Amino acid sequence: MDILANLALGFGVALSPFTLTLAVIGCVLGTVIGALPGLGPSNGVAILIPITFTLGLDATSALVLMTSVYYGAMYGGRISSILLNIPGDEPALMTTLDGYPMAKKGRAGDALVLSGVASFVGALLATVGLMFLAPLLSRVAYHFGPAEYFALYLLAFCTLGGLASRNQAKAAIASCIGLGIAMIGLDNTSGMPRLTFGHLHLMDGVDFLVAIVGLFAVAEVFFFIESHGRNTSIGVRLERVTVPVRDIAASGWTMLRASGVGFIAGVLPGAGASLGSFLAYMSEKSIAGERGGFGTGVPRGVAAPEAGNNAAAGGALVPMLTLGVPGSGTTAVLLALLMTLNITPGPTLFTDRPEVVWGLIASLLIANFVLLLLNVPLVRIFVRVLQVPPWVLLPGVMMVSFVGIYSLSGSYFDLLLMVGFGALGYLLRKLDVPTVPIILGILLGNHMEDSLRRAMVLSDGDWTFLFSSPIAIGLWLAAVAGFVAPMFLRPLLRKPNAGSG
Amino acid sequence: MTFSIRALGVSAFLFGAAGAASAAECIAPANPGGGWDFTCRQIGKILHEIGAVDKPVQVTNMAGGGGGLAYSHVVNERNDDPDLIVAASSATATRLAQNAYAGMTADQVRFVGAIGIDPGVIAVAADSPFMSLRDLVEAAVEDPGAVAFAGGSATGGFDHLKPLMILMEGGLTDITKVKYIGVDGGADAITQTIGGFTQAMTGDISEIVGFLKAGEVRALAVLTEERVPGFEDIPTAREQGYDVVAGNWRGLYVPRGISDERFREWAEKLAQVAGSDQWMEAMAANGLAPFTMVGDDFQGYIDSLIADINRMSKDIGVIQ
Numbered sequence: 001m002d003i004l005a006n007l008a009l010g011f012g013v014a015l016s017p018f019t020l021t022l023a024v025i026g027c028v029l030g031t032v033i034g035a036l037p038g039l040g041p042s043n044g045v046a047i048l049i050p051i052t053f054t055l056g057l058d059a060t061s062a063l064v065l066m067t068s069v070y071y072g073a074m075y076g077g078r079i080s081s082i083l084l085n086i087p088g089d090e091p092a093l094m095t096t097l098d099g100y101p102m103a104k105k106g107r108a109g110d111a112l113v114l115s116g117v118a119s120f121v122g123a124l125l126a127t128v129g130l131m132f133l134a135p136l137l138s139r140v141a142y143h144f145g146p147a148e149y150f151a152l153y154l155l156a157f158c159t160l161g162g163l164a165s166r167n168q169a170k171a172a173i174a175s176c177i178g179l180g181i182a183m184i185g186l187d188n189t190s191g192m193p194r195l196t197f198g199h200l201h202l203m204d205g206v207d208f209l210v211a212i213v214g215l216f217a218v219a220e221v222f223f224f225i226e227s228h229g230r231n232t233s234i235g236v237r238l239e240r241v242t243v244p245v246r247d248i249a250a251s252g253w254t255m256l257r258a259s260g261v262g263f264i265a266g267v268l269p270g271a272g273a274s275l276g277s278f279l280a281y282m283s284e285k286s287i288a289g290e291r292g293g294f295g296t297g298v299p300r301g302v303a304a305p306e307a308g309n310n311a312a313a314g315g316a317l318v319p320m321l322t323l324g325v326p327g328s329g330t331t332a333v334l335l336a337l338l339m340t341l342n343i344t345p346g347p348t349l350f351t352d353r354p355e356v357v358w359g360l361i362a363s364l365l366i367a368n369f370v371l372l373l374l375n376v377p378l379v380r381i382f383v384r385v386l387q388v389p390p391w392v393l394l395p396g397v398m399m400v401s402f403v404g405i406y407s408l409s410g411s412y413f414d415l416l417l418m419v420g421f422g423a424l425g426y427l428l429r430k431l432d433v434p435t436v437p438i439i440l441g442i443l444l445g446n447h448m449e450d451s452l453r454r455a456m457v458l459s460d461g462d463w464t465f466l467f468s469s470p471i472a473i474g475l476w477l478a479a480v481a482g483f484v485a486p487m488f489l490r491p492l493l494r495k496p497n498a499g500s501g
Numbered sequence: 502m503t504f505s506i507r508a509l510g511v512s513a514f515l516f517g518a519a520g521a522a523s524a525a526e527c528i529a530p531a532n533p534g535g536g537w538d539f540t541c542r543q544i545g546k547i548l549h550e551i552g553a554v555d556k557p558v559q560v561t562n563m564a565g566g567g568g569g570l571a572y573s574h575v576v577n578e579r580n581d582d583p584d585l586i587v588a589a590s591s592a593t594a595t596r597l598a599q600n601a602y603a604g605m606t607a608d609q610v611r612f613v614g615a616i617g618i619d620p621g622v623i624a625v626a627a628d629s630p631f632m633s634l635r636d637l638v639e640a641a642v643e644d645p646g647a648v649a650f651a652g653g654s655a656t657g658g659f660d661h662l663k664p665l666m667i668l669m670e671g672g673l674t675d676i677t678k679v680k681y682i683g684v685d686g687g688a689d690a691i692t693q694t695i696g697g698f699t700q701a702m703t704g705d706i707s708e709i710v711g712f713l714k715a716g717e718v719r720a721l722a723v724l725t726e727e728r729v730p731g732f733e734d735i736p737t738a739r740e741q742g743y744d745v746v747a748g749n750w751r752g753l754y755v756p757r758g759i760s761d762e763r764f765r766e767w768a769e770k771l772a773q774v775a776g777s778d779q780w781m782e783a784m785a786a787n788g789l790a791p792f793t794m795v796g797d798d799f800q801g802y803i804d805s806l807i808a809d810i811n812r813m814s815k816d817i818g819v820i821q
Contacts, residue, residue, distance in 0.1 A: 049533040050542075050560070145698035146682070186567065188683050191599070191657035191819050200566035200573055200603050269689060324688035324711060336534025342786045346688075346711015410563060411570070454682040458649050458698065 003131060010358030014366060019064045023363065026065045027370045030072020031378075035080050037397065038213045038404025040089025041073035041313070041330040049337050059341045063360050066337055068367035070330060071123060074273070074313045075371050078115045078306055079382050083108060086216040086397065090208055091273035091309035093439055094281045096216075098294060098301025105297050108383050109241030114299055115306040116375040117248050118255050120368060122307035125259040126266065126314025127364045130321075135350055137267050138322030144268055146454035147466045151475035152268065153448035156275060158483035159282045160437050170433045178441015181206050182449070189453040201413040208442045210405055210414050214421020215428075215435045217401045222426040224394050241380050244299070251303035254284050262308030266315020272328030273312040274443050280308025286485070314364065321345050321357060524556040527753075528587045530571035532564045536619075539787065540588035540751045544616075544771070547779045553770040558586075568593055569602040576609045581758035586613070586767065591659045591749045594803055598810035599657060599820050611759075612803045613767045614795030615752030616775035617784050619705035621663045621724035622735070626695045627717050634722040634741045637701060638671035645678035651690035651699040653708065655683040657819030660690075660703045663724060663747050665813060670743040677817055691718060705749050706732060707788030724748060729790050750792055752799070768796035 033044040045066055052062045077092030082099035095115060102111040129137075144152075160175050184195045185205030196202035261283055262276035284304035285294040294301045312328075319325040324345040326332035338345055343356055350357050385393070405418050425435055452466075459465030467473055525548070527541035538560070545558030563571040571587060579585050589612065597607040623634060631637040641648040645668075652660030661683065665676045673679070682699060684690050687708025694702040695717055702709070702718070706729060712718045713732075722738040723729050724747040738745045755767055774780050775793040784791065794802055814820045 046533050049538075141692050142696035145693060145696055186601075186655065188655045191601075191655045193601075198603055200569040203566035203569055203601075204564070269685075269692065319692075323692055324708075325686070325692055333532075333534055336538075339787070340534070340539070344707075344711055344788075347715035347717055348711055352714075411565060454684070457680055457682055460646060 010362030013359035014362040023068045026068030027072040030069035031076035034073030034076025044073040045333045064363040071367045094305035101297030110244040112379040118303040118306040119310045120372045121255045122259045122310035126311040150451035155479040158479040175437035178438040179445040182445025214418040215425035218422025219425030247299040255307040258304040258307040259311040262311030263315040266312030269319040269325040276312025277305040277309035281305045530568035537588035598807040610754045613753045614799045615750035617789040618748040618750045618792035621747040649680035649699040651693040652703040653687040
């Protein structure tokens with residue numbers, strides 16, 4: 001009952017014609033920002049900070065605008081993943097794996113509608129989780145020290161091998177390249193610059209958005225140039241857009257499970273939406289097994305990462321609101337925005353400022369429904385992108401990439417780096433090395449290394465510290481199982497397949 | 502109408518705002534939302550409101566190299582720009598002291614002043630056996646490995662140096678044995694301390710406000726000369742016998758090549774902002790304590806601060 005009363009308070013704060021207008025504007029803006037390569041939810045929200053400052057928006061309007069841009073960008077990221085094989089932002093990375101193959105089969109519209117519904121389910125469940133469990137879940141962070149975080153990131157890397165269906169060694173090489181790139185910059189534990197060659201531009205390390213846009217978008221353009229614009233992997237067949245009721249029904253459990261996994265990953269500070277969508281995809285893949293066909297364009301492979309990353313986006317709000325600890329890059333920007341509105345998140349926020357918390361929750365729900373309503377009909381417009389001839393589309397992609405990356409830091413150095421990554425991506429694809437593990441290495445490598453180094457500092461270099469808590473041991477066991485299981489299970493599963501085929 | 506303003510704002514963000522030649526510009530050497538961004542936006546806004554500048558101050562975000570990119574930009578390309586101010590803090594001084602700006606030195610710009618400080622604080626979990634700073638220091642002097650600190654800056658950063666200064670005052674000689682982990686911000690440092698992974702947290706007072714109210718942490722000391730208004734029940738380190746004053750000040754620097762007259766003008770304008778009601782409000786809302794020091798006094802303060810940090814960084818091996 002308490003929750004209902006609070007929710008009523010929240011809707012009372014957040015529901016007015018003006019805020020609804022803001023929500024629609026925010027959702028559209030967010031969807032576009034999310035879909036453009038190089039611009040993700042964190043840029044989307046960062047744009048808002050100076051704007052709320054200049055427009056003098058009150059706290060509630062600013063919150064509504066900000067959550068709708070945040071969720072809008074989380075929805076929008078999938079669009080370019082599915083249509084162009086270029087992730088719009090880092091959480092949408094995993095959606096390329098099945099979303100693009102599905103679009104290539106001529107089911108782009110189905111993939112978009114299905115992923116939109118999956119996003120809705122993930123975000124809705126996460127918001128409900130935030131509503132009921134936030135004060136309780138905030139205690140979870142107190143049980144995660146350096147050893148536990150290290151085991152968690154290790155778990156992610158141990159399941160990476162399963163990502164490459166054909167050649168696990170190449171996936172391993174790719175993740176090592178990513179880890180190597182993650183080393184660049186100021187080492188957090190010693191304060192020493194590494195691999196920067198004295199360049200100030202490299203001190204903060206390589207921004208993963210630069211790597212994503214380079215490896216995916218720019219590399220795609222290089223392929224287009226090589227083929228003299230005749231045939232390119234962009235430009236998939238287009239069929240009529242319907243609501244794929246059967247796919248949605250068949251992915252129901254997948255969405256629920258992926259939402260759960262994503263939400264938990266989001267709740268842990270530092271893990272974030274990328275880890276959420278990754279773990280959601282990998283766990284669904286292992287549940288489906290070899291015959292699930294993940295990676296070839298199956299609906300469940302589209303639903304899992306989208307439900308996972310949107311649930312993680314909601315989950316990341318838990319530590320942000322209850323502890324003031326941002327669980328991802330975007331929540332770090334949200335936190336900064338709350339601070340400029342004189343709202344200090346922390347353990348007392350839920351009791352001190354209920355109107356802010358419940359106003360935020362109500363705006364999340366509003367944004368989520370607005371996005372579902374916008375997205376399903378809008379799919380018809382999005383898929384038209386595919387009718388644009390590549391010689392128009394690709395220069396456009398290139399231009400958006402340059403503008404997006406330049407807006408990150410205003411430095412031409414990042415543009416050069418992006419083109420460099422494009423060349424690397426071109427080369428690696430020629431060698432049939434998957435590029436997704438590289439991005440994951442860059443995204444998670446620093447966190448994993450920092451956790452290990454912190455654990456070593458605290459324990460005076462005693463390795464047994466890494467197995468010193470039940471949570472850590474559990475994560476280690478899962479990591480070992482994730483690494484070893486495919487080696488044994490694969491041959492077993494392949495036999496009946498070979499027999500029947 | 503509202504929408505068109507927003508659209509303009511977005512396009513300015515996307516395409517990089519072009520600077521108007523005559524208006525003053527404040528460079529925040531970080532992305533929107535951080536402390537430097539706050540400094541530029543607040544000071545810029547108040548400068549215009551009190552009539553110290555004719556046109557609104559334009560804020561440019563130039564993130565990179567922990568402020569090093571903006572520093573190099575000012576030194577190399579804007580060295581005689583009279584209308585340029587740049588946000589600075591203790592982190593700027595720390596990085597200059599540790600040669601973290603690719604060989605550039607503090608004398609390549611002029612420090613105008615600071616007008617507010619986020620007081621340093623040492624905190625422990627509510628159930629910690631350490632009841633006072635003295636308990637903590639004595640335990641650490643006896644066995645430097647027994648007390649691990651968590652803070653929001655990297656090793657060798659300002660949050661790391663604070664407990665080291667206190668422990669040196671307490672008679673600890675081998676400060677390299679003190680355990681410190683740098684995590685992602687002050688709130689994360691508290692989480693690790695409440696979770697029992699580290700024994701104490703070192704940071705700024707604004708970072709622990711929510712946790713203090715919830716009764717989850719106990720602040721052992723603030724690192725200021727007097728007790729902080731609004732937090733009168735937290736004793737200073739100085740009262741407990743450790744003469745350490747350290748806080749994260751918010752201030753500005755300007756290019757080296759401008760005239761002395763122009764430098765004095767900026768110092769005066771900054772002093773005006775410090776005395777304004779708007780700044781008092783902004784400080785109260787953001788957990789800052791008054792700390793005004795402008796002009797040549799401030800340059801002297803910076804020089805000695807940098808010398809201190811440089812010496813200590815050599816002691817702990819962050820620099821050679």
